[in-house]
Amino acid sequence: MIILLKKNATQEQIDQVTEWISSAGFKPHLSQGVERTLIGAIGDDRGKIHLKSAAFLPGVETVIPILKPYKLASREFREDDTVVRVGDVRIGGGEFIVMAGPCSVESDEQMMECGYVVKKAGARILRGGAYKPRTSPYSFQGMEEEGLKLLKRVGEKMGMPVVTEVMNTTDVDLVETYSDILQIGTRNMQNFALLKKVGRSRRPVLLKRGMMTTIEELLMSAEYILSEGNEQIILCERGIRTFETATRNTLDISAVPVLKELTHLPVIIDPSHASGHARYVIPLTRAAVAVGADGVIVEVHPEPEKALSDGPQSLRPEQFYRLMDEVNLLADVMRRGIGGLP
Numbered sequence: 001m002i003i004l005l006k007k008n009a010t011q012e013q014i015d016q017v018t019e020w021i022s023s024a025g026f027k028p029h030l031s032q033g034v035e036r037t038l039i040g041a042i043g044d045d046r047g048k049i050h051l052k053s054a055a056f057l058p059g060v061e062t063v064i065p066i067l068k069p070y071k072l073a074s075r076e077f078r079e080d081d082t083v084v085r086v087g088d089v090r091i092g093g094g095e096f097i098v099m100a101g102p103c104s105v106e107s108d109e110q111m112m113e114c115g116y117v118v119k120k121a122g123a124r125i126l127r128g129g130a131y132k133p134r135t136s137p138y139s140f141q142g143m144e145e146e147g148l149k150l151l152k153r154v155g156e157k158m159g160m161p162v163v164t165e166v167m168n169t170t171d172v173d174l175v176e177t178y179s180d181i182l183q184i185g186t187r188n189m190q191n192f193a194l195l196k197k198v199g200r201s202r203r204p205v206l207l208k209r210g211m212m213t214t215i216e217e218l219l220m221s222a223e224y225i226l227s228e229g230n231e232q233i234i235l236c237e238r239g240i241r242t243f244e245t246a247t248r249n250t251l252d253i254s255a256v257p258v259l260k261e262l263t264h265l266p267v268i269i270d271p272s273h274a275s276g277h278a279r280y281v282i283p284l285t286r287a288a289v290a291v292g293a294d295g296v297i298v299e300v301h302p303e304p305e306k307a308l309s310d311g312p313q314s315l316r317p318e319q320f321y322r323l324m325d326e327v328n329l330l331a332d333v334m335r336r337g338i339g340g341l342p
């Protein structure tokens with residue numbers, strides 16, 4: 001339920017309503033807009049009849065049910081776009097943000113070279129995996145804490161915030177000491193214990209869509225994080241499993257406008273894991289700019305043929321420079337043509 005307060009509601013009335021929600025056994029979530037204050041009452045649906053009586057409290061304009069199963073993630077709850085802030089980077093604020101780096105952190109030299117290239121080309125956030133979710137237990141599993149240290153050091157050298165994946169609840173505390181953004185990978189999108197744990201973190205979360213999940217399920221996973229108090233979430237469409245085998249996954253480009261309609265959270269695209277082939281990454285990035293995504297996350301490697309994971313989909317430095325040129329060109333056209341990225 002959303003409890004909409006009157007325009008002239010006093011702070012005392014807001015506090016009273018918040019207390020009333022808590023005493024009724026619900027979690028209050030305050031959303032203070034420019035014009036209006038609304039308070040979400042989140043909890044067991046069975047008690048919602050009782051919540052309707054909030055309409056009689058002083059300062060309350062009306063009580064509106066949120067019809068969607070996800071509440072805090074819905075546009076009904078928050079009309080304005082959420083802007084995720086990481087250092088001086090704003091994701092969801094209209095600018096097209098490029099996150100880039102290798103699939104895995106492999107060595108000091110590899111990370112330094114990647115960091116140098118992506119920074120010079122204009123990427124804003126450096127990626128690199130230290131804990132790798134691999135299909136085979138015999139594949140490279142990541143450098144773990146050593147990798148986190150390398151990533152952080154290169155990020156600091158380049159003046160770039162970093163993003164890396166966390167796979168286990170037990171690793172969250174460690175990963176958040178090194179990483180500016182916590183990535184939840186496709187295989188863990190419905191690891192509810194992990195979602196709750198990162199929901200209690202003060203780091204923004206990059207939540208990737210499960211490869212076999214619906215858009216609604218993605219939003220329900222975001223709801224787990226939001227309901228624990230973390231509102232800094234970036235959603236990522238990274239391709240879903242279909243019958244098509246020409247690409248590693250099928251990029252669901254329509255997920256972007258659908259999500260933009262359903263939620264206030266920023267949405268980015270991962271063209272690397274979606275396609276599995278470096279040669280498709282630039283065309284899909286163009287599509288990401290045009291469709292109104294808030295950014296992309298792209299894999300880059302100085303020598304893809306030597307990469308310990310995902311070499312075939314990793315861009316060489318010269319390909320990444322080209323990608324950035326195209327992004328700049330298209331972002332400009334979009335701004336001029338329609339008055340700013342949606």
Ligand code: PEP
Pocket residue numbers: 103129133165184185186187208238270273
């Ligand atoms: C990754 O970004 O390194 C990764 C493993 O991605 P995904 O979870 O989308 O497969």
Ligand code: MN
Pocket residue numbers: 103104273299309310
């Ligand atoms: Mn990868």
